[in-house]
Amino acid sequence: MEPMIQVRELVRDYKITRKREGVTGGLIDLVRPRKEILRAVDKVSFDIEPGELVGYIGANGAGKSTTIKMLTGILTPTSGEVLVGGLIPWKNRLQYTRNIGAVFGQRTQLWWDLAVVESFLLLKKIYEVDDATYQKQMGIFNELLAIGDFLHQPVRKLSLGQRMRCDLAAALLHQPRVLFLDEPTIGLDVVAKDNVRRFLKDIRENQGVTIILTTHDLGDIEQLCKRIIIIDQGVVHFDGLLADLRRRTGHRVRLTVELREKHSSVDLAKVTEGMPVAWEEGDGLLHTAEFNRSEASGAEVIKRLVNACKVSDLNLAEPPIEEVVAQIYREGGSSNQ
Numbered sequence: 001m002e003p004m005i006q007v008r009e010l011v012r013d014y015k016i017t018r019k020r021e022g023v024t025g026g027l028i029d030l031v032r033p034r035k036e037i038l039r040a041v042d043k044v045s046f047d048i049e050p051g052e053l054v055g056y057i058g059a060n061g062a063g064k065s066t067t068i069k070m071l072t073g074i075l076t077p078t079s080g081e082v083l084v085g086g087l088i089p090w091k092n093r094l095q096y097t098r099n100i101g102a103v104f105g106q107r108t109q110l111w112w113d114l115a116v117v118e119s120f121l122l123l124k125k126i127y128e129v130d131d132a133t134y135q136k137q138m139g140i141f142n143e144l145l146a147i148g149d150f151l152h153q154p155v156r157k158l159s160l161g162q163r164m165r166c167d168l169a170a171a172l173l174h175q176p177r178v179l180f181l182d183e184p185t186i187g188l189d190v191v192a193k194d195n196v197r198r199f200l201k202d203i204r205e206n207q208g209v210t211i212i213l214t215t216h217d218l219g220d221i222e223q224l225c226k227r228i229i230i231i232d233q234g235v236v237h238f239d240g241l242l243a244d245l246r247r248r249t250g251h252r253v254r255l256t257v258e259l260r261e262k263h264s265s266v267d268l269a270k271v272t273e274g275m276p277v278a279w280e281e282g283d284g285l286l287h288t289a290e291f292n293r294s295e296a297s298g299a300e301v302i303k304r305l306v307n308a309c310k311v312s313d314l315n316l317a318e319p320p321i322e323e324v325v326a327q328i329y330r331e332g333g334s335s336n337q
Helices: 022-029 064-071 093-097 116-126 131-145 160-170 192-209 220-226 242-248 267-273 297-306 321-332
Strands: 005-017 035-048 052-056 081-086 100-104 178-182 208-216 227-231 235-239 252-259 288-291 312-317
Touching: 005 064, 022 267, 035 227, 035 235, 052 064, 052 220, 064 081, 064 208, 081 235, 116 131, 131 160, 131 192, 160 192, 160 242, 160 267, 192 220, 192 242, 220 321, 227 321, 235 242, 235 321, 242 288, 242 321, 252 297, 267 288, 267 297, 288 297, 297 312
Parallel strands: 052 208, 052 227, 100 178, 178 208
Antiparallel strands: 005 035, 005 081, 227 235, 252 288, 252 312
């Protein structure tokens, strides 16, 4: 089976003007402006299979939004190749837009002063969606996103969470094969985020929609994506499974222990003496330690603690995904490592 999305050596350059300092510099810029090339995306390559949900993440200015704009056909690349469902986004625009959906964070595709349902009916006509498909899709959206209660409200009166649910429905009304999401949960509260995440899981599993998700909320990544691509300064530094990313950054774990009787971190260090376990200063009853499971057995650490102290509770956890991704940024590296 051919990949749904094929990206090869994708490059996007911008011409920028570097301003000189001072009045004299400003006068020189009027006559002889100083032009430079800024490379936002640098030879990015990857494949995404049909029905796959991939997290595409990076810091601000890393190049992820520029990549998405090229994949949706908004931008034309400086060089490189992109095929999405066998189509070149910036060349086959009319046919291509019928096969994709897109949601760009704070920017709505709904008409601001119209009732939500009027926007949906307009999109129905634009995409030539037949009545049966429209009713079927609206039923799915109402069941999974609960949009029925505010279909007749103007878009401008919706909360951010309500509008995001409607934007997701609008992007999928014409049953696209591919969905591009750029910060779909930005600014949403916990309940609204959960609604969006459950919906995305469902359409991927039941409708086979291929999804690329860019987000700064790594909770989205942990709950939705098995595979992630990390881009920094326009270059892909990691492309693989989230589990492999954790293994690449080591087997470091964090142990939290709650005691019934007070002990100092020095006391606990003596309990685990001879093992590379780093204890943080605790409050006497609650302590935290970090160690690498390839160097120290978690079971042995816990066994020593239970035998030496009166333990009320224990928790052994991997570091937050934010820490793992931050380590990738610090280390850099090459694609697919």
